[in-house]
Amino acid sequence: MKRAARETISGLPREFWWLWTSTLVNRLGAFVVTFMALYLTLDRGYSASYAGLVASVHGLGGVVSALGSGVMADRLGRRPTLLIAQSATAGSIALLGFMRGPVAIAAVAFLVGMASNASRPAVQAMVADIVRPQDRVRAFSLHYWAVNLGFAVASVAAGFIAEFSYLAGFLMEAGMTLACAVIVFLKVPESRPMPKAEQTEDGVSLVTVLRDGRYMAVVGLSCLVAVLFQQGNVGLPVAMGRAGFTSADYGLAIAVNGFVIVALQIPVTYFMEHRDPRALMIGSSLLAGYGLGLTAFAGSVGVFALTVCVWTLAEIGYTPTLAGLVVRLSPAQGRGRYQGMNTLAWSAAILIAPLMSGTVIDHLGPEWLWGVCAVVGTLAGIGFGVLLRRLPEEHMPTAAVPDEAGPEARTA
Numbered sequence: 001m002k003r004a005a006r007e008t009i010s011g012l013p014r015e016f017w018w019l020w021t022s023t024l025v026n027r028l029g030a031f032v033v034t035f036m037a038l039y040l041t042l043d044r045g046y047s048a049s050y051a052g053l054v055a056s057v058h059g060l061g062g063v064v065s066a067l068g069s070g071v072m073a074d075r076l077g078r079r080p081t082l083l084i085a086q087s088a089t090a091g092s093i094a095l096l097g098f099m100r101g102p103v104a105i106a107a108v109a110f111l112v113g114m115a116s117n118a119s120r121p122a123v124q125a126m127v128a129d130i131v132r133p134q135d136r137v138r139a140f141s142l143h144y145w146a147v148n149l150g151f152a153v154a155s156v157a158a159g160f161i162a163e164f165s166y167l168a169g170f171l172m173e174a175g176m177t178l179a180c181a182v183i184v185f186l187k188v189p190e191s192r193p194m195p196k197a198e199q200t201e202d203g204v205s206l207v208t209v210l211r212d213g214r215y216m217a218v219v220g221l222s223c224l225v226a227v228l229f230q231q232g233n234v235g236l237p238v239a240m241g242r243a244g245f246t247s248a249d250y251g252l253a254i255a256v257n258g259f260v261i262v263a264l265q266i267p268v269t270y271f272m273e274h275r276d277p278r279a280l281m282i283g284s285s286l287l288a289g290y291g292l293g294l295t296a297f298a299g300s301v302g303v304f305a306l307t308v309c310v311w312t313l314a315e316i317g318y319t320p321t322l323a324g325l326v327v328r329l330s331p332a333q334g335r336g337r338y339q340g341m342n343t344l345a346w347s348a349a350i351l352i353a354p355l356m357s358g359t360v361i362d363h364l365g366p367e368w369l370w371g372v373c374a375v376v377g378t379l380a381g382i383g384f385g386v387l388l389r390r391l392p393e394e395h396m397p398t399a400a401v402p403d404e405a406g407p408e409a410r411t412a
Contacts, residue, residue, distance in 0.1 A: 227353045227356060
């Protein structure tokens with residue numbers, strides 16, 4: 001285990017670790033999403049329906065910003081996009097804490113969703129820029145681990161902070177996000193690849209992405225699998241509630257997701273490194289679908305937790321592999337746009353998943369939802385198997401990184 005951990009974290013450029021640190025700091029302060037529903041219903045006295053509406057509006061903001069932020073990352077650069085997004089996130093979160101009217105809260109929640117999601121394409125593109133091709137899946141895995149480690153700690157802290165003051169939670173997240181921007185400003189250099197002499201910055205556009213048939217098909221499959229993973233947040237609590245379980249029971253079951261990711265991400269990353277991404281995507285899709293499908297047979301909190309463990313293993317393998325796959329399928333000058341389209345797919349899944357789970361459960365029952373999940377996972381696995389044959393070779397062009405950066409950040 002020690003050897004696996006050592007080999008997993010070794011050999012990556014220091015720019016990556018500063019970016020990793022900024023992500024961890026950001027997620028350690030991710031309080032608002034955790035207690036937003038409680039804040040709106042208990043502290044502000046709004047209905048559960050309104051809380052759900054605000055969550056949807058927040059997600060819609062992420063959908064709106066996904067493509068625009070990808071274009072910004074390619075045109076302005078990764079670093080300016082990150083700084084703008086993180087500064088805007090800090091300001092909008094702080095502002096949200098002082099909003100009182102329903103329209104004002106929803107409007108600012110939309111801005112928070114836009115700003116917070118705008119950094120994702122830039123971060124993913126920057127990791128691809130500064131890390132060698134053979135280390136990218138490992139780097140994306142470590143970045144994903146930082147996201148979940150920070151969120152796990154923040155989820156626990158959010159409960160204590162909310163008991164003291166909800167406003168303190170808003171202001172603390174704003175401060176942590178601003179600290180994240182300071183780290184990027186001081187320690188993370190620009191990494192956008194310099195165009196070749198015969199290329200122009202406008203060589204890759206959103207039209208180019210949309211006309212890339214194989215990539216858009218992968219994005220569509222990515223959206224399907226993202227809808228599956230979202231069922232842990234939307235379908236599972238409703239199904240457990242209908243079966244007579246309490247919110248505390250659901251909390252115990254879903255907590256397995258965070259614990260498994262934090263505990264197993266590094267050893268699983270060691271196993272995944274240099275594995276065939278096609279096989280990993282097929283296996284992860286099937287495991288996600290069948291793991292959720294097993295929920296139909298759950299009758300106790302322990303069995304529900306076991307099913308969460310199964311599809312969490314799929315999540316661990318799927319998410320970093322997909323991020324590396326997007327890099328392989330995208331031209332260097334268009335990484336921001338391609339990552340933005342992938343971010344759009346995941347943001348869209350946040351909107352689609354509640355509609356899917358609610359409709360199926362209301363009209364057919366929870367068992368049908370889990371059966372549909374198994375079918376969707378199977379179709380996604382087949383789709384990835386067909387689309388990912390004969391993948392292009394990985395390459396790493398020279399990036400715009402200052403001379404003081406490590407050699408790994410400048411060359412392959």
